[in-house]
Amino acid sequence: MSLLKPQAVSAPRQWIRRYGMLLVLLAMMVLASLLSDRFLTSNNLMNVTRQVAINAILAAGMTVVILSGGIDLSVGSVLALTGAVGAGMMAAGGNWLVAVLAMLGLGTLLGVVNGFFVAYGQLPPFIVTLAMMAFARGATLVYTNGRPITVLNNAFQWFGHGSVGPVPAPVAIMIIVYLAFYIFLNRATLGRLIYAVGGNERAARMSGVRVNFIKVLVYAMSGFTAGLAGIVMTSRLFSAQPTAGASYELDAIAAVILGGTSLSGGRGSVTGTIIGAFIIGILGNVLNLLNVSSFYQDVAKGVVILVAVLLDRLIHAGGKGALRKGVASRAQQA
Amino acid sequence: MGSPPVENNILLRMVGISKAFPGVVALDGVDFEVRAGEVHALLGENGAGKSTLVKIMTGVYEKDAGDIYVRGRKVDIRSPLDAQRLGIRIIHQEFTLINDLSVAENIFLDAMGGRMFGWVPCRRMRAESRELLRRLGLHHVSVDTPVRDLSVAEQQIVEIARALREEAAVIIMDEPTAALTDAEVERLMDIIRQLRAGGTGIVYISHKLDEIMAIADRATVLRDGRLVGTNPMGELTREEMVRMMVGRPLTKLYVRNHRPGREVALEVRDMSVPGRVHGASLVAHKGEVVGITGLMGAGQSELVRAIFGAVPRTGGEIKLHGRSVDIRSPQDAIRHGIALVTENRKEEGLVLILSVVANSSLAALDKVSRFGFVDVAEERRQAADYVERLAIKTPSLDQEVDSLSGGNQQKVVLSKWLATEADVIVMAEPTRGIDVGAKAEVYALIDELAGQGKTILLVSSELPEVINLSDRIYVMHEGRIVAELDAATTSQEEIGHYATGGTYHESA
Numbered sequence: 121m122s123l124l125k126p127q128a129v130s131a132p133r134q135w136i137r138r139y140g141m142l143l144v145l146l147a148m149m150v151l152a153s154l155l156s157d158r159f160l161t162s163n164n165l166m167n168v169t170r171q172v173a174i175n176a177i178l179a180a181g182m183t184v185v186i187l188s189g190g191i192d193l194s195v196g197s198v199l200a201l202t203g204a205v206g207a208g209m210m211a212a213g214g215n216w217l218v219a220v221l222a223m224l225g226l227g228t229l230l231g232v233v234n235g236f237f238v239a240y241g242q243l244p245p246f247i248v249t250l251a252m253m254a255f256a257r258g259a260t261l262v263y264t265n266g267r268p269i270t271v272l273n274n275a276f277q278w279f280g281h282g283s284v285g286p287v288p289a290p291v292a293i294m295i296i297v298y299l300a301f302y303i304f305l306n307r308a309t310l311g312r313l314i315y316a317v318g319g320n321e322r323a324a325r326m327s328g329v330r331v332n333f334i335k336v337l338v339y340a341m342s343g344f345t346a347g348l349a350g351i352v353m354t355s356r357l358f359s360a361q362p363t364a365g366a367s368y369e370l371d372a373i374a375a376v377i378l379g380g381t382s383l384s385g386g387r388g389s390v391t392g393t394i395i396g397a398f399i400i401g402i403l404g405n406v407l408n409l410l411n412v413s414s415f416y417q418d419v420a421k422g423v424v425i426l427v428a429v430l431l432d433r434l435i436h437a438g439g440k441g442a443l444r445k446g447v448a449s450r451a452q453q454a
Numbered sequence: 455m456g457s458p459p460v461e462n463n464i465l466l467r468m469v470g471i472s473k474a475f476p477g478v479v480a481l482d483g484v485d486f487e488v489r490a491g492e493v494h495a496l497l498g499e500n501g502a503g504k505s506t507l508v509k510i511m512t513g514v515y516e517k518d519a520g521d522i523y524v525r526g527r528k529v530d531i532r533s534p535l536d537a538q539r540l541g542i543r544i545i546h547q548e549f550t551l552i553n554d555l556s557v558a559e560n561i562f563l564d565a566m567g568g569r570m571f572g573w574v575p576c577r578r579m580r581a582e583s584r585e586l587l588r589r590l591g592l593h594h595v596s597v598d599t600p601v602r603d604l605s606v607a608e609q610q611i612v613e614i615a616r617a618l619r620e621e622a623a624v625i626i627m628d629e630p631t632a633a634l635t636d637a638e639v640e641r642l643m644d645i646i647r648q649l650r651a652g653g654t655g656i657v658y659i660s661h662k663l664d665e666i667m668a669i670a671d672r673a674t675v676l677r678d679g680r681l682v683g684t685n686p687m688g689e690l691t692r693e694e695m696v697r698m699m700v701g702r703p704l705t706k707l708y709v710r711n712h713r714p715g716r717e718v719a720l721e722v723r724d725m726s727v728p729g730r731v732h733g734a735s736l737v738a739h740k741g742e743v744v745g746i747t748g749l750m751g752a753g754q755s756e757l758v759r760a761i762f763g764a765v766p767r768t769g770g771e772i773k774l775h776g777r778s779v780d781i782r783s784p785q786d787a788i789r790h791g792i793a794l795v796t797e798n799r800k801e802e803g804l805v806l807i808l809s810v811v812a813n814s815s816l817a818a819l820d821k822v823s824r825f826g827f828v829d830v831a832e833e834r835r836q837a838a839d840y841v842e843r844l845a846i847k848t849p850s851l852d853q854e855v856d857s858l859s860g861g862n863q864q865k866v867v868l869s870k871w872l873a874t875e876a877d878v879i880v881m882a883e884p885t886r887g888i889d890v891g892a893k894a895e896v897y898a899l900i901d902e903l904a905g906q907g908k909t910i911l912l913v914s915s916e917l918p919e920v921i922n923l924s925d926r927i928y929v930m931h932e933g934r935i936v937a938e939l940d941a942a943t944t945s946q947e948e949i950g951h952y953a954t955g956g957t958y959h960e961s962a
């Protein structure tokens with residue numbers, strides 16, 4: 121019975137819809153290799169991937185939050201605070217493993233706090249995580265006294281500088297995170313419920329879904345990945361910087377959006393997010409290779425995000441007049 | 455025969471319209487026309503293609519093939535704006551008014567927003583709005599009232615006023631009476647007659663054949679995307695219409711093979727919901743269909759929501775199979791084997807952007823999961839099972855439920871609750887907004903479930919449905935259960951008597 125089979129992906133538009141951002145990424149890589157012959161060197165590619173890793177790790181957690189219909193602005197600050205606390209523990213002679221576990225625990229805990237206020241306090245995620253962003257940044261500055269904390273632990277250096285075979289540790293960690301998140305979102309019962317909560321919270325509640333628990337869970341996951349990113353970052357820099365991770369939340373959100381996840385929740389994937397993270401990373405890398413000042417890099421990033429999302433919208437609405445129509449039909453529903 | 459004479463009174467003519475979506479042909483060479491001064495009913499089961507046809511005339515979808523003529527001139531309708539300019543207007547099921555703006559501002563909305571630099575003098579706007587409302591019999595509403603303070607019926611009239619202001623030649627009404635009281639329906643019928651007398655062409659979509667019989671001049675019936683026929687109402691009987699829609703004579707709308715058991719399955723004592731329900735008690739037996747009815751807002755909905763743990767209650771006890779249970783949330787209810795098919799499927803029943811599978815497993819994901827992971831093959835098998843058993847029309851299991859027709863969406867909701875294997879199933883207005891064919895299927899399902907020993911609480915304001923399906927009926931009035939009636943011996947009149955506050959006299 122044909123009913124039971126997944127819908128055949130026949131129309132080319134459907135194909136583009138699914139792989140559109142991947143095409144954008146490939147096009148960028150082709151363009152980049154034309155613009156600079158240093159781009160396609162294995163050294164450079166490895167470098168890009170390593171740079172992408174931290175944002176990609178943050179963006180994985182961010183994807184889960186956005187899928188549930190929320191947003192997490194605190195990830196950059198949480199990264200900084202976990203880094204500082206971990207570095208402080210090791211600087212005081214603490215065991216590196218204990219420090220690492222503490223950093224993951226702290227990130228998760230701060231996420232749980234976010235989730236608690238969103239779910240049980242019924243406050244808007246934007247406000248809760250904005251508050252956490254300020255709180256965690258402030259706490260970092262208090263804890264570090266505004267000065268970097270150096271980490272001289274050899275074992276800890278693995279997270280930023282070690283490798284698994286040929287793969288740099290940050291990249292390996294990123295891959296593991298994405299595999300785990302992919303399986304979680306697609307196969308785990310809880311992962312599937314996140315889509316339902318993001319898609320229609322009321323319907324999910326009426327279907328017996330523990331909506332509040334799910335909300336706490338997604339912010340906890342985002343806190344966890346922020347802590348993980350804090351570990352990698354601190355290790356890479358051999359120190360915790362009080363201003364580490366500033367405005368990283370924006371890059372993470374951009375990666376999620378470029379990856380096609382809907383800001384209103386319920387629709388999207390981590391596969392898209394990692395593509396989005398690479399689009400942002402490669403853009404920065406190319407501009408670097410071309411010696412474009414970092415001020416212009418931000419300008420370019422803004423333009424690319426808008427253009428990419430616009431393209432995506434056009435593809436989704438389909439055909440000419442799609443934008444206008446999209447706007448019109450949305451206006452009708454309003 | 456030569457070229458047909460130009461009929462001046464044909465406002466809109468659609469010829470050979472076709473439209474396909476991935477996996478379904480929604481319309482296949484359909485002809486349709488609207489004359490000035492007629493009410494033209496558009497009939498068909500859910501999924502027949504009515505909404506698609508309407509969306510093509512209003513520029514929401516583009517047709518794949520066919521021609522459209524407005525007043526004899528061939529036109530291209532590619533956006534809602536095009537349709538509006540051609541004088542084609544739809545009064546939506548879900549309204550498109552802006553809640554925070556005043557009545558007058560809403561009536562002039564397109565005039566204000568359409569032109570970027572347009573300017574509508576406030577005095578003129580209010581005066582014209584007042585005149586329009588007066589014509590539509592809504593004198594008691596001030597044009598400065600924010601729309602959010604109006605009732606659903608009043609909002610609908612504001613929508614009609616807006617269409618009138620734009621001098622719409624063709625007005626389409628999709629299920630306009632779904633949320634109206636009887637008195638409001640009467641007023642709407644008067645307005646429609648008045649519009650018709652003024653030469654407006656009206657396309658009227660409804661599943662309520664009584665209304666169609668009362669108001670329509672002609673009817674066009676679609677089935678599976680094809681035109682079955684267009685006839686003057688004078689030539690059609692009710693049975694004829696149903697036969698055209700369903701494709702076969704529908705001999706029995708209601709089936710009833712189940713026999714209620716003796717064993718008490720659910721007992722509710724002294725249930726109260728602040729301001730809505732006052733000390734309601736009821737019992738329901740295994741294999742029994744218990745009707746709960748009353749006027750809209752008499753507390754039926756809150757009563758069952760409280761039983762399901764979806765609204766907080768102040769007092770009362772719920773017993774299942776003789777054991778007192780503590781239900782404080784839908785999860786508790788589901789764990790104890792209670793299901794609630796909610797009355798508003800789009801808001802509370804479905805996650806519209808998710809697939810048929812994801813929706814149908816949502817309330818019982820645990821049942822197809824092992825060690826915290828979904829057994830995807832098992833999940834699909836179960837969903838496919840329900841698709842077949844409930845005859846859900848969908849191109850695939852992965853179709854987003856948003857694009858299914860109302861009746862099929864409702865069946866997906868039912869499949870979700872069947873999957874929980876609940877033994878008490880509460881159904882709130884389970885046939886609202888679905889066609890006769892799907893209704894008959896839902897009725898058959900209710901009977902079948904009762905036959906399997908499930909307990910059904912049927913909350914409905916459609917009295918024929920309540921009387922024909924239930925074994926016993928509770929009537930509510932102002933938050934209280936005022937009567938318990940035997941369905942076999944009661945009548946619509948008797949139920950109406952209690953529902954409107956008539957006093958109880960114990961009938962033997």
Ligand SMILES: Nc1ncnc2c1ncn2[C@@H]1O[C@H](COP(=O)(O)OP(=O)(O)O)[C@@H](O)[C@H]1O
Pocket residue numbers: 475476478479480498499500501502503504505506507847857858859860
């Ligand atoms: N946007 C859409 N995408 C896919 N299928 C659709 C879409 N809109 C309608 N359909 C399908 O087209 C058919 C006709 O639907 P519709 O016009 O809504 O019927 P009706 O209004 O008569 O109930 C149905 O099979 C429905 O599932």
Ligand SMILES: [Mg+2]
Pocket residue numbers: 501504505859860
């Ligand atoms: Mg329809």
